[in-house]
Amino acid sequence: MGRRSGKLQVIVIKDELGNYLSFKLSKRFLFSSVLLLLAALCGLAAYSVYAFKELSRLQESRQALSSKVKNLESKLAIVQAQRERLKERVAQLEKERVKTVEALAERVKQIDALMKEVGVDYPKSSGEGGVSLPLDSLLTSGVVPFKDLVGGVDALIKDLKDTPLGYPTEGRITSKFGLRRNPVTGALEFHLGVDIANRWGTPVRATADGVVVRAGWCGLMGRCVEIKHGSGIYTYYGHLAKITVFKGEHVSRGMIIGIMGSSGRSTGPHLHYSVRIDGKLVNPLPFMEAGLAGKGKKG
Numbered sequence: 001m002g003r004r005s006g007k008l009q010v011i012v013i014k015d016e017l018g019n020y021l022s023f024k025l026s027k028r029f030l031f032s033s034v035l036l037l038l039a040a041l042c043g044l045a046a047y048s049v050y051a052f053k054e055l056s057r058l059q060e061s062r063q064a065l066s067s068k069v070k071n072l073e074s075k076l077a078i079v080q081a082q083r084e085r086l087k088e089r090v091a092q093l094e095k096e097r098v099k100t101v102e103a104l105a106e107r108v109k110q111i112d113a114l115m116k117e118v119g120v121d122y123p124k125s126s127g128e129g130g131v132s133l134p135l136d137s138l139l140t141s142g143v144v145p146f147k148d149l150v151g152g153v154d155a156l157i158k159d160l161k162d163t164p165l166g167y168p169t170e171g172r173i174t175s176k177f178g179l180r181r182n183p184v185t186g187a188l189e190f191h192l193g194v195d196i197a198n199r200w201g202t203p204v205r206a207t208a209d210g211v212v213v214r215a216g217w218c219g220l221m222g223r224c225v226e227i228k229h230g231s232g233i234y235t236y237y238g239h240l241a242k243i244t245v246f247k248g249e250h251v252s253r254g255m256i257i258g259i260m261g262s263s264g265r266s267t268g269p270h271l272h273y274s275v276r277i278d279g280k281l282v283n284p285l286p287f288m289e290a291g292l293a294g295k296g297k298k299g
Contacts, residue, residue: 162230164207171198177283193274200269202260206251222263238272
């Protein structure tokens with residue numbers, strides 16, 4: 001490589017025989033080439049810095065997107081879990097609805113049987129229409145909130161079971177509640193119950209579910225049984241020949257609690273029957289007449 005008259009000569013030896021290639025470069029071209037090379041290197045460096053920053057930004061963006069995706073996946077998992085819980089709750093509510101409907105249907109049967117037992121029934125309506133459904137259809141229609149009704153129906157069943165209905169024994173009424181002349185003394189008095197006469201040994205039955213609070217000798221009433229029912233109601237059975245229950249025993253409507261006799265102050269075999277509500281004696285006859293289809297009936 002030599003230098004002549006402001007130009008740079010470049011000699012390139014091609015082989016061992018001395019053959020060579022020679023060309024000249026001007027200083028201006030060389031200088032321009034160096035400047036272009038430097039500019040290219042600067043541009044490459046600048047682009048490298050830009051590319052590095054952009055890569056860093058893209059990585060940060062990717063990390064942010066990845067974080068968002070994880071967050072969304074977490075929320076999706078929560079929503080799916082809530083959906084499963086809701087499905088389980090809906091299934092549980094459906095089971096409860098079916099159970100409630102079945103319970104109410106059973107209670108309707110109990111009420112119907114109980115009403116038939118004591119001779120009480122709903123009269124035919126004198127109305128002229130209106131929206132209604134048969135009970136069997138109503139139980140599956142879902143148009144009535146039956147869960148709220150079960151408690152009320154249970155209370156109705158309890159009231160029916162606890163309310164003394166029907167005759168406590170078979171026979172004829174010989175003395176009603178109210179004023180009368182005493183069959184022994186002939187004096188005017190207020191009779192505190194109803195006397196039902198029949199043959200010696202006629203079964204005497206409880207007129208409602210309850211607990212026996214007295215079973216034994218009761219002075220002028222002879223052998224007697226007193227039963228405590230719900231809602232402050234008590235029933236009393238006097239002049240029995242024999243008592244078949246004991247104090248503290250739970251009895252149900254229709255259960256035999258003794259047999260008719262003439263113990264105590266009595267002129268013949270009969271049952272003295274009284275009803276007391278909230279400490280006050282009431283006329284038993286309306287309760288008896290409400291259950292003419294009961295265990296005992298008027299003779």
